[in-house]
Amino acid sequence: MQKSTPSLSFRYLGYLLIWSLLILNSCKDDDTKLVPPTEENVYLKESTPITSLSKAQIIQKTGSLSGLVTAYVKNDIKVYKITYKTKNTDGTDITASGALIVPVTSNPVSMISVQHGTITDIGDAPSLFRDGSEGSSFGSLFGSMGYIIAYPDYIGYGASDNLPHPYEHRASLASASLDMLRAAKEYLRGQTEIKWDEKLYVAGYSEGGFATMSLQRKIEEEASSEFNLRASSCGAGAYDKTAFMKHIINDKTDGIAGYNSLYLWVLLTYDNIYKLNKPASYYFTEKYASKIAASGRNVSIAESFHLALNDSFKKALNDGTDKGFIDAIADNDVYNFKPKTPTQLYHGTKDPLVFFFNSENAYNAMQKLGATNVTFIKVTDGTHSSSILPFLLGTQAFFAETP
Known part of the structure; x- marks a missing residue:
């Protein structure tokens, strides 16, 4: 019991010191208070x-x-x-x-x-x-x-x-x-x-x-x-996407120009992103190729989409020889x-x-x-x-x- 008394006293004094410091800090002006650091934004601008x-x-x-x-x-x-x-x-x-x-x-x-x-x-x-x-x-x-x-x-x-x-x-x-x-x-x-x-x-x-x-x-x-x-x-x-592309290159679709413009948009997007760099004439018949080369996806195709595509392009997809385009489709x-x-x-x-x-x-x-x-x-x-x-x-x- 005698050995524990000094220990308790020092501990008590320690508590008093900490409490005094807290009171002193609380009496300081607001602009001197310690503010926890804010997390820096990584994404938000x-x-x-x-x-x-x-x-x-x-x-x-x-x-x-x-x-x-x-x-x-x-x-x-x-x-x-x-x-x-x-x-x-x-x-x-x-x-x-x-x-x-x-x-x-x-x-x-x-x-x-x-x-x-x-x-x-x-x-x-x-x-x-x-x-x-x-x-x-x-x-x-x-x-x-x-x-x-x-x-x-x-x-x-x-x-x-x-x-x-x-x-x-x-x-x-x-x-x-x-x-x-x-x-x-x-x-x-x-x-x-x-x-x-x-x-x-x-x-x-x-x-x-x-x-x-x-x-x-x-x-x-x-x-x-x-x-x-x-x-x-x-x-x-x-x-x-693979089944979708096979369908629109081989089968008759409604031929609605608004729908075809979206199919065209996907094709041109993949050609660009995957750096296939094929001319429009590789994909499309001459009826549309020059217009697409000039105006991109804003060309109206008012017939089944597969009729606007070159037979050689369709064959390259169906027999697997156009690996670049096939891989681009599969990646999506x-x-x-x-x-x-x-x-x-x-x-x-x-x-x-x-x-x-x-x-x-x-x-x-x-x-x-x-x-x-x-x-x-x-x-x-x-x-x-x-x-x-x-x-x-x-x-x-x-x-x-x-x-």
């Missing part, structure tokens, strides 16, 4: 307020759907444009952008990364938040439901609209979307207005469906420690993996633009690899446009049921 919308304004934006969606609109929203660092298809550093939509609520909320569908007008980029655009209408609606919405522009729109959009290019759609999420995470870390519960959902339709599956796979394979990915909803994406097949995340696929059975077999092949491949968490919803007689509403309603229900 800038955030700029775009607008704020009330619940009434959000319902008004939905137009003819207002009667259907009124019950889902629960919060006002605030919209920001964020710019962030990412890489172009050639690996160079660039600045990209997107919209970040946050609900006005004190409750913790989850985040949805929404990958937009095909944009032919750069004014429809999500970060511009133009009335009538996908980002403005669907982004507002899902944000008002009580989700943080990350809406990447992709390369070629918004802050990077001086660059060509790498249309349907798996790797860059995935990386631009993932880096947007990283930037959004840094933004949310630096403010207290909204509480993110760390849960992430991903969704998209058409090109957005393809981009969503590409993003999902990249997160699962490379960034699972960064994000708590809870569910993925992919609608009408061209996931099986995204479906052949076993998802770790609960996943649903939506597709209209009569989609004339992005053919139904894309989702069917994806589902079958995932099942063959042992996936037990993938659901395939077939929209009976659905076209590419008529299947959007079932996809949206199904996505909302799916995310609500997957906490």
Whole structure:
């Protein structure tokens, strides 16, 4: 007992000294307080307020759907444009952008990364938040439901609209979307207005469906420690590029010029990104080759796409001799993996633009690899446009049921 007394005294004196120092520090001016160092942003460059919308304004934006969606609109929203660092298809550093939509609520909320569908007008980029655009209408609606919405522009729109959009290019759609999420995470870390519960959902339709599956796979394979990915909803994406290309070079399609312009866009994008450097006359008959050489994807092809292609090019693909183009197509097949995340696929059975077999092949491949968490919803007689509403309603229900 006698040996312990000095020890207790010194300890007591030590406590008094520490307490005195704390009191002295607390009496100093505020500008001399020690401030914990802030984490430096790696991806986020800038955030700029775009607008704020009330619940009434959000319902008004939905137009003819207002009667259907009124019950889902629960919060006002605030919209920001964020710019962030990412890489172009050639690996160079660039600045990209997107919209970040946050609900006005004190409750913790989850985040949805929404990958937009095909944009032919750069004014429809999500970060511009133009009335009538996908980002403005669907982004507002899902944000008002009580989700943080990350809406990447992709390369070629918004802050990077001086660059060509790498249309349907798996790797860059995935990386631009993932880096947007990283930037959004840094933004949310630096403010207290909204509480993110760390849960992430991903969704998209058409090109957005393809981009969503590409993003999902990249997160699962490379960034699972960064994000708590809870569910993925992919609608009408061209996931099986190899089967898609074989179909449009060999089989009769509807011959709708608007559809063919998108097929042409994919072909020219891959020729450029993979440095195939073939002249238009290698791919297309003389009826179209000189026009495409001059005007790119803006040429109207108003007949079945396969009739616009040279027989020699089709033969080179069918017999496997054009290895460069075949490999480029295969590099953009995204479906052949076993998802770790609960996943649903939506597709209209009569989609004339992005053919139904894309989702069917994806589902079958995932099942063959042992996936037990993938659901395939077939929209009976659905076209590419008529299947959007079932996809949206199904996505909302799916995310609500997957906490």
